[in-house]
Amino acid sequence: MFKKLTKFIVNQMDPCKEWVPVESIADNEHFRPLYLLKKKSKPKTVFHPAPYYQQTGFTLEDVLLPGEDGKSTESIYPECGQFTLTKVSTDQADGGLSISFDPTNVELKGKASLSKELSIMPQKKSISLESLEALRKEREMNMDHSFIRQLQRTGIKLHMVTEILEASEEAVYKESTKADGGFKAKFYATLCAQSNRENNQSIVIPKGCTLAFRTVPLHIRDGAWGMDYFPAETVRKQAYVADGPSAGKLGQVMTEVRYSCRIFPELSPDLQLIIFNTITAVMRDKSLLQELSHKMEELSEQNDGYQLETESPDLKELFSTLQHSPRDHLLLLAEGITYILDALHELTEDQLLLLLESLERKIVSQQLNLVENLLKHDLDKGKEPFFVDARVLFPQEEEQRLTIALVELSGVQLQEDGSVIPRDKPFEAVAALFVALYTLNFLSGSR
Template identity: 60%
Template sequence: MFKKVTRYIVSQMDPKEELVPVESIADHEHFRPSCLLVGKEKRKTVFHQGPYYQRTGFTLDDVLLPGDDGKSTDSLHPSGDGPHSRQFTLTKVTTDQVDGCLSLSVDPANVELKGGGSVSQEFSIKPQTKTISMGSLEALRQKRKINMDHSFIQQLQRTKLKLFLVYETLEASEEAVYKESTKVHGSFLAKIYAKFSAKGTTENRQSIVIPKSCTLAFRAIEMNIYKGEWRLGFFIQCSGELVGYEDDGPSEVVREVVQHYAVFSKLSPDLRVMFLKTITAVLRDRNLFPELSQKMEDVFAGIDGYELKTESPDLKDLLSTLENSPRDHRRLLAEGITYTLDALDELLDDQLLLLLESLERKIVSQQLKLVEKLLEHELEKPFRVDARLLSFPRQEDQHLTMALVELSRVKLQEDGSAVPMEHPFEVMAALYVALYILCLLSDPK
């Protein structure tokens, strides 16, 4: 829920997408001004064109040698009412009531194929920006050097990870509460929830308290270290180099997907079944995301003495296979798994359950062809696709597919007409990735 809130806030307040939303409320304190981050070793993808950051637990002051005056970097921390602080108010209240027809709402996700239902969303938050001036950072750089004997700096020097410094944040100036309520009756999605996640109830109420001073989003700047000196990469900001795919969007998406999954296409049928079993477990249970993602990061980082062990029965077979694979092969598999997790993380929980149902109904290959055709269009204005792509043996399969696509921000009609909603390309590309890997691993060949 927290990620949903921070992404919405950033979309409303930062149309240039330079701010990076904080995705976990448990980590918000690690993204405050002067906190140090490392860039995760992941290539930018068509569904996530910004960089990935990982908290370190250290601040700039932790790794600097004492200055001649013995002062710390406390002076870098802007106060809430200082010249580098700005406050805003953002309010959102929505209530949707549907009855007797197909209706889908993207945020929060609600799919209704028959019967009726309602969904409501409510919050009011006052974010404020806090910024460390580049002038004060430059003055500090000239006075204090990096402690090259610091254990974190020594470990960083042995890796290829990039170091970043948080210099601006968007914080909650007051405590805020986000409330979300979804109620459905007689719905297709309610049945899918009961089937795959043991959620038999058709009413769901959730809320989250966002504390005062909670970091909602941030900007970071790269730090380069050499023999105790440190410099800031003023022309390499946190937004990174955005890559456009408008000219050859679908071909670029397909090219990227084929590249990441080349190693999986060579797996034996038994290994494909095992990998598919793990991915379907992840689709059912998002709690598996953090552990599996961290294990893959350990593979990338080449941490000495790391073990691919787990207490989760859903992950044991996969991790055992990776541990017994040659290093180069293990790294390629880990890269493909990470790519899959990153794509799934861009999708809504309801989409993950619809993917599970699609897999059971054996319609993912046809859905893949449909999504690939959708990606051939600009996705910025209404268009039309061949209606035969929406022709399924069962009407429920067609409705399920239309729901899955609409949750990816493109509304489809049975005649093939399509109406894009807000910024659908990235999430549609993520859906294509998910369908591709499910189709590849479920292929008996």
């Protein structure tokens, strides 16, 4: 919920996407002014247009030599004004749901409404560039600091937080699903259902919690340090031209996914199956997904000598295969796998379970056609309803309801008659779902 909230705040305040939403409330304290971050080498994607950063745990103060006057950096940034964001919305859907689960069957019919409530007062804090310039002239970098020495060896790009949006007061974000006749159902991997007349979720945002941030690149050389005020932008290559639509949002997504996964069609069916089995395993286990992501990112950052080790049986077969791959081949594999994992990371845990059930039911290709049809429309234009081709819907009620739940978790309300209502600018979420369906559909062909 926190990730959804911070992305909403950034979308409301910053259409140009210059702010980076904080994705985990547990990590918000690592994105304060003057904190140092490692910028990952991964380029932006259609489903994650913000850069990827990793916390270091260090601040600029930690790695500078003491100044002559003994002053610290804690007081060099001022506070700016506050403003209020309020969101209250209710979406209502009619319909019925029939689901089979052990030990009996249940039929859920009626109406459902999803309401969201938020009132928050973000406060901006920023560091003036003039004060940073003055500090740069007064204090040198401590080149003997262990973090700086390691940084110089690896060539990792270092960034510094210069502006943040934080909660000036405690706030609560609420989501509530109310049902008439038990419409609300929560899916599990076996498509079990538990009906609740009312389901409430809320998250408390503490005072001072970082919601979003901006950075500048930091460069270090022989004790001197400085900021890159006009850094070159890393852009995903578009050398691969997708078949079909070459313009619009769908063409953009198709081009990116086919380029990023261009190595997969060249692989043997056996290796495709290994990758497929690994991907489905990490979809069931978030810690495994994080471990695989970390290992794949490490491969792209290491220039020589790499060792793929794991205690997980679900990862060993893939790691053993990759360990003996040529370097250029390995990098393309790591790029493709990382791209898939990044898309999966944008989905909810319920969506991952629904995708696993869809694989078992062999309906992923039909779902891919449906989501492709959704992307032909401008989902971020507004909440104007539109219709999809009825041929992309499902004749079986269970499969249709499973699919409706899957796309609704990406912010698209889909009715049985084919009418569609976008909510809260869902293009990025739907694009991530498309990438997941596209790659799973391709890799599952090796089964």
